[in-house]
Amino acid sequence: MRCAIVGSGLAAIAGYATLRHGGLAAGEITVFGTDEDPTAQWRARAEAIRQRRMRSESDGHLAPAAFPGLAVREAARRGSLRPLLASVADRYHPSVDDFLAHADEVRWRSGWQRSFVERRVERIRAVDGGFELDGEGPFAHVLVATGHPGLARIPGTVHAYEPHEYASRVAIVGAGMAAATEWLNALDAGAEVISIRRREPLRRPLNVPRPYFSKRGLAGYHALSDERRAAKLRELAAPSYPPGPAWDKPLETERFRVELEPPAGCQVIAATGFKQGYRHDPLLADLVETHALATHGRWIVLDPDSTVPSLSSDTRTLALAGIAAQWAFPAADTIAGAKYSAHAFLRRICRTR
Numbered sequence: 001m002r003c004a005i006v007g008s009g010l011a012a013i014a015g016y017a018t019l020r021h022g023g024l025a026a027g028e029i030t031v032f033g034t035d036e037d038p039t040a041q042w043r044a045r046a047e048a049i050r051q052r053r054m055r056s057e058s059d060g061h062l063a064p065a066a067f068p069g070l071a072v073r074e075a076a077r078r079g080s081l082r083p084l085l086a087s088v089a090d091r092y093h094p095s096v097d098d099f100l101a102h103a104d105e106v107r108w109r110s111g112w113q114r115s116f117v118e119r120r121v122e123r124i125r126a127v128d129g130g131f132e133l134d135g136e137g138p139f140a141h142v143l144v145a146t147g148h149p150g151l152a153r154i155p156g157t158v159h160a161y162e163p164h165e166y167a168s169r170v171a172i173v174g175a176g177m178a179a180a181t182e183w184l185n186a187l188d189a190g191a192e193v194i195s196i197r198r199r200e201p202l203r204r205p206l207n208v209p210r211p212y213f214s215k216r217g218l219a220g221y222h223a224l225s226d227e228r229r230a231a232k233l234r235e236l237a238a239p240s241y242p243p244g245p246a247w248d249k250p251l252e253t254e255r256f257r258v259e260l261e262p263p264a265g266c267q268v269i270a271a272t273g274f275k276q277g278y279r280h281d282p283l284l285a286d287l288v289e290t291h292a293l294a295t296h297g298r299w300i301v302l303d304p305d306s307t308v309p310s311l312s313s314d315t316r317t318l319a320l321a322g323i324a325a326q327w328a329f330p331a332a333d334t335i336a337g338a339k340y341s342a343h344a345f346l347r348r349i350c351r352t353r
């Protein structure tokens, strides 16, 4: 049996580690991707916004088994109960350095480099026995984890997820987590900061409320009609950042204010996130068109296990992971979401073995 993963980011390594843990040999899996280091894209973006701590909690790790999470590992390493206590109260956010060290360990332990082929896949075609990727195959089971389809840019400005320093006067467009992080960064660098936004951002501890990470919450989500599901996803996409004094206190300064348009002559940073929807990803757009896949708005319609229903059967699987899998899991663009798709993919494969 041959399996393929298309993509080489956090969702891909989570999928790969899960398959290897589930008993597949490295020789049974091919990973087609652009970066041999699965943290490369994520690391560059996190560095650009000077992220020091993970947004996710202890369970936001890439190891195939849920236990031990990152809090348990840190507690054991430091000989301290503090990470565990913080974790119980949902207040544990591992450092980015710890997460990257853990990701590196998963990469080397799983044998990822033995399966990795450097290639950007341009076409997926359903054929007898599975799927051909740019004419190569067939692969019986394919997990597509190609990430966000590019940054949502404002011409002539730097994007928050690209390397940048701060001028003495900075206008930051956007009102989500990246924007809030940039307000604090630029204030910290001594700049005068102007937040450019049309409405007040929501304050939520997580972009996607906790119930949607549970079986029960998901069952309710999967029971929604297509219209209501799309409306829910649009609602969850509204800009938000966490509540709390760590975010609010630094803004109580005369150097911070809100306006509708950037004043002339200041540096503009676009904290405007990513382009949204499968149409912006050439591989997915081609797949939808060629195989006439069901879509709703900007989403590809998926079964609850993240598979494309019309192309998956008892003998073959086409599944999505990462942001493109939101129809199945609202928080698909998180490490927890990557693992949700990965485990469902492994279950499908095991059923056909």
Ligand SMILES: Cc1cc2nc3c(=O)[nH]c(=O)nc-3n(C[C@H](O)[C@H](O)[C@H](O)COP(=O)(O)OP(=O)(O)OC[C@H]3O[C@@H](n4cnc5c(N)ncnc54)[C@H](O)[C@@H]3O)c2cc1C
Binding pocket: 006, 007, 008, 009, 010, 011, 012, 032, 033, 034, 035, 041, 042, 045, 046, 049, 051, 053, 054, 055, 056, 060, 119, 120, 121, 122, 145, 146, 147, 148, 161, 283, 321, 322, 323, 333, 334, 335, 336
């Ligand atoms: C700054 C930032 C911080 C975040 N922090 C957290 C956090 O703390 N916790 C959390 O849970 N989530 C976090 N997230 C959300 C999420 O975990 C990341 O977006 C993560 O990178 C998603 O992984 P991915 O594999 O879907 O996409 P990516 O990591 O972007 O990887 C996609 C990969 O696929 C490759 N690719 C694309 N198209 C093709 C193709 N056709 N053929 C082959 N390869 C292709 C790309 O080049 C890339 O290597 C964060 C996101 C950002 C932007």
